[in-house]
Amino acid sequence: MSDNGPERAIQGEEPELTAAEVAQQVGIPIDQARRLFRTLGFAEHGDARAYTAADVAALRILAHSPEGPVDLDIALNVARGIGITMARLADWEVGEIVQHADDGLPDGQHADDPGAWVAAQLGERFESLLVYAWRRHLAAAVARMESVRALDDDPHTTDLSVGFADIVGFTALSNEVSRERIGELVEVFEARCGDVIAREKGRLIKSMGDAVLFVNDDPMAAFTTAEGIINVIGRDPRMPDVRVGLATGGVVLRLGDVFGPPVNLAARLTQVARRNRIIVDHATADLLPPDQIESRPLPARPVRGFGVVEPVTVRRA
Incomplete structure (x- = not known):
């Protein structure tokens, strides 16, 4: 252009x-x-x-x-x-x-000619890969929409478990390490989170450098995703600690993003979570199988935008 x-x-x-x-x-x-x-x-x-x-x-x-x-x-x-x-x-x-x-x-x-060099590296083969990936994702999106329509007349609104995982102390960390190191940390964080989310049949909605937002159709799958993220990030001594919040409820699907109270609540819950722990709302806790998951209510506390909330800490039984 x-x-x-x-x-x-x-x-x-x-x-x-x-x-x-x-x-x-x-x-x-x-x-x-x-x-x-x-x-x-x-x-x-x-x-x-x-x-x-x-x-x-x-x-x-x-x-x-x-x-x-x-x-x-x-x-x-x-x-x-x-x-x-x-x-x-x-x-x-x-x-x-x-x-x-x-x-x-x-x-x-x-490279003497950056434009020609980059074009040669990507070229038509990459364009074919791009179209292939788009078609696969398009097919999956249509399948999800049809599944929602079978349960609800509005294909843009559905009940999902929303997860928000973020790196603990990222701002301070970014001031302490080199730009190369922080870039590597972000790359590894996003890649590992994406792998776990895909493995548990969830969707990575967006990544924000030090945080990822994901959704799962099933609360137990969302818990397993959160547990997996902690295992591959927080349990790795070479990586920083993480916190994960989960909330379940009706969300609006729009422009490739998700909106609604569960999205905001999941993000807020990470602020009260301990390092490498999973904090959920009561809606999620009530849907987790009690024979597999131990839950313990935490003291009620004010949460911005939601008033006084009683978070629940969960772990595998």
Whole structure:
């Protein structure tokens, strides 16, 4: 989306169109075209010839369906999800590849043509992998929606167990260790948490560096996930301690995220949890099998946004 060399090398096209020409070819107003580009996360370029035929094709997909024009709000929501996801993925990929490439080069040397080099490293094989992963996740999302619809008329709302796990003392830790070390810790934390969540058939909703948010359909699976995270992070002497909060109830599924009181409560519960311990709300505790899980109510205490709450500490019997 600009005239510099690396972007041309990756996009494979010379930018020849203005935003107004793109909008005209797509058949939408210029302000709508600019808004879609912004929502995808791309910078505006005024009247410069900074756009290609690929940009026209992308906006046509967003602005039109085979049955006719797409509702603008729907198009913007889809564009926002794509933009956020792809921007993070691109930063992740380039950072990982360039770091390993630079580590293998003599001091002070870098790839002569970064755009062509990165394109060669990723290329069409990675695009095929990207589409494959998207299709698998899309199939899983549709299956989940159909399962919810079988129980409820609203596919966006369902009962789930929500888990929030965070690293203890991350702010202080980040001030004490090198940037390389903190980056390694975050990478290992996210990777290990993701493995445990997937193994227990849960979903990693988002990671925030020092914390992850996940959901499970079953409270016992959520407990096992929390237990697994503590085992692979908190029990590893090379890693910092963690705290995990679980809450169960109705949540809204929207834009790849989850919202509702259980989400906020799970996060709040980590603030009262001891190191490498699991704290849950009563709704979750009541659904855990008593022959497998020991639960013990803790003293009631004020929790921001929820008034006075009686947390429950749980562990395997």
